[in-house]
Amino acid sequence: xxxxxxxxxxxxxxxxxxxxxxxxxxxxxxxxxxxxxxxxxxxxxxxxxxxxxxxxxxxxxxxxxxxxxxxxxxxxxxxxxxxxxxxxxxxxxxxxxxxxxxxxxxxxxxxxxxxxxxxxxxxxxxxxxxxxxxxxxxxxxxxxxxxxxxxxxxxxxxxxxxxxxxxxxxxxxxxxxxxxxxxxxxxxxxxxxxxxxxxxxxxxxxxxxxxxxxxxxxxxxxxxxxxxxxxxxxxxxxxxxxxxxxxxxxxxxxxxxxxxxxxxxxxxxxxxxxxxxxxxxxxxxxxxxxxxxxxxxxxxxxxxxxxxxxxxxxxxxxxxxxxxxxxxxxxxxxxxxxxxxxxxxxxxxxxxxxxxxxxxxxxxxxxxxxxxxxxxxxxxxxxxxxxxxxxxxxxxxxxxxxxxxxxxxxxxxxxxxxxxxxxxxxxxxxxxxxxxxxxxxxxxxxxxxxxxxxxxxxxxxxxxxxxxxxxxxxxxxxxxxxxxxxxxxxxxxxxxxxxxxxxxxxxxxxxxxxxxxxxxxxxxxxxxxxxxxxxxxxxxxxxxxxxxxxxxxxxxxxxxxxxxxxxxxxxxxxxxxxxxxxxxxxxxxxxxxxxxxxxxxxxxxxxxxxxxxxxxxxxxxxxxxxxxxxxxxxxxxxxxxxxxxxxxxxxxxxxxxxxxxxxxxxxxxxxxxxxxxxxxxxxxxxxxxxxxxxxxxxxxxxxxxxxxxxxxxxxxxxxxxxxxx
DNA sequence: GTACGGTATATAT
DNA sequence: TATACCGTAC
Numbered sequence: 001x002x003x004x005x006x007x008x009x010x011x012x013x014x015x016x017x018x019x020x021x022x023x024x025x026x027x028x029x030x031x032x033x034x035x036x037x038x039x040x041x042x043x044x045x046x047x048x049x050x051x052x053x054x055x056x057x058x059x060x061x062x063x064x065x066x067x068x069x070x071x072x073x074x075x076x077x078x079x080x081x082x083x084x085x086x087x088x089x090x091x092x093x094x095x096x097x098x099x100x101x102x103x104x105x106x107x108x109x110x111x112x113x114x115x116x117x118x119x120x121x122x123x124x125x126x127x128x129x130x131x132x133x134x135x136x137x138x139x140x141x142x143x144x145x146x147x148x149x150x151x152x153x154x155x156x157x158x159x160x161x162x163x164x165x166x167x168x169x170x171x172x173x174x175x176x177x178x179x180x181x182x183x184x185x186x187x188x189x190x191x192x193x194x195x196x197x198x199x200x201x202x203x204x205x206x207x208x209x210x211x212x213x214x215x216x217x218x219x220x221x222x223x224x225x226x227x228x229x230x231x232x233x234x235x236x237x238x239x240x241x242x243x244x245x246x247x248x249x250x251x252x253x254x255x256x257x258x259x260x261x262x263x264x265x266x267x268x269x270x271x272x273x274x275x276x277x278x279x280x281x282x283x284x285x286x287x288x289x290x291x292x293x294x295x296x297x298x299x300x301x302x303x304x305x306x307x308x309x310x311x312x313x314x315x316x317x318x319x320x321x322x323x324x325x326x327x328x329x330x331x332x333x334x335x336x337x338x339x340x341x342x343x344x345x346x347x348x349x350x351x352x353x354x355x356x357x358x359x360x361x362x363x364x365x366x367x368x369x370x371x372x373x374x375x376x377x378x379x380x381x382x383x384x385x386x387x388x389x390x391x392x393x394x395x396x397x398x399x400x401x402x403x404x405x406x407x408x409x410x411x412x413x414x415x416x417x418x419x420x421x422x423x424x425x426x427x428x429x430x431x432x433x434x435x436x437x438x439x440x441x442x443x444x445x446x447x448x449x450x451x452x453x454x455x456x457x458x459x460x461x462x463x464x465x466x467x468x469x470x471x472x473x474x475x476x477x478x479x480x481x482x483x484x485x486x487x488x489x490x491x492x493x494x495x496x497x498x499x500x501x502x503x504x505x506x507x508x509x510x511x512x513x514x515x516x517x518x519x520x521x522x523x524x525x526x527x528x529x530x531x532x533x534x535x536x537x538x539x540x541x542x543x544x545x546x547x548x549x550x551x552x553x554x555x556x557x558x559x560x561x562x563x564x565x566x567x568x569x570x571x572x573x574x575x576x577x578x579x580x581x582x583x584x585x586x587x588x589x590x591x592x593x594x595x596x597x598x599x600x601x602x603x604x605x606x607x608x609x610x611x612x613x614x615x616x617x618x619x620x621x622x623x624x625x626x627x628x629x630x631x632x633x634x635x636x637x638x639x640x641x642x643x644x645x646x647x648x649x650x651x652x653x654x655x656x657x658x659x660x661x662x663x664x665x666x667x668x669x670x671x672x673x674x675x676x677x678x679x680x681x682x683x684x685x686x687x688x689x690x691x692x693x694x695x696x697x698x699x700x701x702x703x704x705x706x707x708x709x710x711x712x713x714x715x716x717x718x719x720x721x722x723x724x725x
Numbered sequence: 726g727t728a729c730g731g732t733a734t735a736t737a738t
Numbered sequence: 739t740a741t742a743c744c745g746t747a748c
Contacts, residue, residue: 004729004730036736037736037737038736038737039737040735040736040737041736041737041738042737042738043737054737054738055737058737058738117734120735120736230729232729232730233728233729233730234729235728235729235730236728237727237728237729238728238729
């Protein structure tokens with residue numbers, strides 16, 4: 001309920017704020033507000049007992065909004081009800097019950113609209129709902145804490161001790177608990193209203209030197225708060241007037257003069273009211289909170305005069321002697337009302353594990369308040385060291401593999417991991433090395449981080465990393481090939497059997513057998529995989545991320561069946577190679593999920609862009625985006641003989657260079673000469689040393705194809721149909 | 726005329 | 739939980 005009209009009253013103490021203004025800070029969030037608004041959207045489902053996580057999704061929208069501005073959110077949830085509030089809570093419960101009964105009655109009567117409106121009124125936020133949000137947050141490394149009692153006190157404490165610089169809430173009570181910077185009415189655009197405690201004197205209309213926070217709190221309590229109803233006829237304005245009139249610190253004396261000061265002769269202020277007034281004041285000052293750093297309950301403000309103040313603290317909660325239970329409550333594992341165990345998440349056990357294994361969901365880089373080494377920084381900005389430490393996915397210990405939940409998570413993550421097509425995987429299949437045609441800037445970026453290392457060293461390292469990827473990758477047929485004894489001896493480098501037949505008939509035979517053996521386990525060809533992650537783009541393609549996203553969404557096709565029908569042709573001539581794919585409907589056939597191809601009819605060319613899934617990533621820096629923009633696409637060109645010459649020279653770097661290689665682009669030359677140059681793999685280099693005859697295996701050079709004039713699709717272009725001469 | 730207090734209504738998608 | 743509106747008390 002809060003203080004009626006307080007936010008409006010605080011107009012002069014507030015200012016508009018946008019999340020970009022508080023970038024890098026830490027905020028505590030009154031999650032109840034989000035849950036309530038989120039639950040409103042699915043009130044009917046909740047009322048009908050249907051399972052829904054719409055409210056959770058709504059909360060996560062806000063969480064992601066904050067993370068987008070590099071703000072560390074700490075979600076705070078309400079705990080147990082205070083004895084003083086039990087009455088109002090009971091009233092609310094009854095009101096909800098009535099609404100529910102009314103809604104069902106209206107529903108039976110056929111008044112759906114009427115029923116709906118009452119269903120909205122009977123929405124109750126349960127701890128199970130809160131726990132759903134908490135679990136989602138844990139996956140994202142977003143801190144949550146359940147207050148022993150009111151979230152308001154917990155948030156004010158986190159604000160007071162400097163853990164959080166701002167509080168996000170809709171409840172004006174926060175001001176009374178002593179929070180210094182509160183953001184009200186935050187919307188999904190990131191705008192809100194910032195109320196600053198050090199400007200309260202402006203709202204109260206007094207000089208700074210005449211103001212203190214005690215006066216403000218007393219004014220609010222007088223006007224009526226959750227713990228004490230106001231005297232009849234007393235609102236914020238009159239309470240403010242009275243507080244500014246009296247300089248009496250002792251409220252026993254001051255309040256007795258209130259009717260006289262306000263000229264309200266009929267008003268009676270009895271001792272009972274004054275006693276309740278002191279209790280309300282003590283509740284705001286000394287309510288119990290949970291200290292996650294010392295892992296114990298504590299008071300929001302310690303008692304300065306224990307003997308006198310303690311007797312007013314009857315509404316400020318009771319301490320839980322059992323430290324473990326207090327921790328479990330704060331973590332959200334227990335239902336605060338029944339103490340029923342609903343989860344067994346523990347920061348010491350689960351934190352590093354989740355950090356190391358959960359790569360399905362983007363995790364916040366912020367350090368958790370539940371980590372032993374947590375040190376709140378005064379500015380709220382996270383130090384680089386902290387980030388560095390957090391990024392170390394391998395440095396985890398204390399993993400309790402016996403825990404049921406962890407095991408479930410392991411299984412799930414392993415499943416996801418196996419199913420996830422990695423860019424690296426694709427690269428591992430096509431480990432050809434670019435030579436002349438790599439965009440110079442891309443090349444520079446690729447080695448920029450290790451500028452002191454020579455290329456050979458870097459290559460060695462990447463090769464080692466690549467092997468790790470290959471070794472565990474069950475979905476990469478090539479990885480299998482490279483891991484089996486048979487293939488080690490085969491040393492085949494070319495996936496395309498037709499092409500291989502031409503290049504090396506003997507090897508092709510061997511390869512065919514191998515392919516047959518792995519086909520059943522891995523039905524998708526590498527080309528399928530490539531196309532699933534590749535985006536075929538026009539040479540006019542946009543650097544607009546949203547556009548790319550929309551394009552990706554709009555095109556969704558499964559290529560696996562059609563791709564097999566693509567005839568692969570090749571020929572070898574003068575050390576150059578072109579791969580040509582024939583299809584009755586080539587354009588469509590090559591359009592896969594997330595792929596896009598734009599044709600330039602006039603020039604009879606179209607172009608294809610490889611590996612651009614990262615384009616849609618919001619994290620792509622401007623440099624990369626510019627690279628995308630500048631990336632020269634590969635296109636074919638019709639010559640006088642209705643043939644095309646295509647060339648491509650590209651490097652698809654080893655798997656481990658995922659991030660770097662994803663920034664690589666292939667640049668077409670003026671006359672569209674495309675070719676494939678195979679990377680000299682470690683084994684190839686070795687075999688070259690030992691066996692000079694392995695030359696044909698180690699170097700897959702480009703071939704030139706001479707083609708007929710029918711329109712067909714090349715691997716890198718949409719062309720007049722080419723045939724081999 | 727000002728401020729209080731009760732009632733009605735919006736909140737999401 | 740908030741605001742808007744309107745009747746009422748002083």
